[in-house]
Amino acid sequence: MDTKIARKWLCNWESVPKGMNLQDCLSIIQNYLMASDMEVRILKQTSLKTGEEKFFVSIRSEMGLVRQETEVEIAEGTFEWLYAITGTNALLKDRFVIQEETVGEFNVDMYYDQKLNIIGKEFPDAETAKQFIPPAWFGEEVTDNSKFKAQSLWKELNGVEF
Secondary structure: OEEEEEEEEEOOHHHOOOOOEEEEEEEEEEEEEEEOOEEEEEEEEEEOOOOOEEEEEEEEEOOOOEEEEEEEEEOHHHHHHHHHHHOOOOEEEEEEEEEEOOOEEEEEEEEOOOOEEEEEEEOOOHHHHHHOOOOHHHOOEOOOOHHHOHHHHHHHHHOOOO
8 A cells, every 4th residue: 555645624715816727627426335444435537627537446544644545547347337336325526636836736625515625735755744834725624533534424425324
């Protein structure tokens, strides 16, 4: 598994400064095969810039700033088969990939069913992540708040016990 280091903040879309460099917008369908301390997710990502579709299985462990993750691209037919056997509602979100001069690259995930926007920013190491000072418009940090994990949003959407 690869180590992923990321922080997350709540986002009021209206407070995001205009004129930043939008790299891409991905329409994402995300569902779960297993949702506990270890999660197994399936994802369909469609680039709204190029129209390209990609499909993934992702395995994650742990929560918070540093976690382990493996992501493997799969065929569309494999995704469709796995999606059919879940029998659950998927998370639907758009991910705006933005490049900004002082912040660098970050994402804004807009979750439609939850009416929730979350900023995510990845870092090369934990020390850089801890030293990062977000701009005021990033909003409240939720990196360690399990309520704002995608898995928790999916469980709430599907009425799954926590």
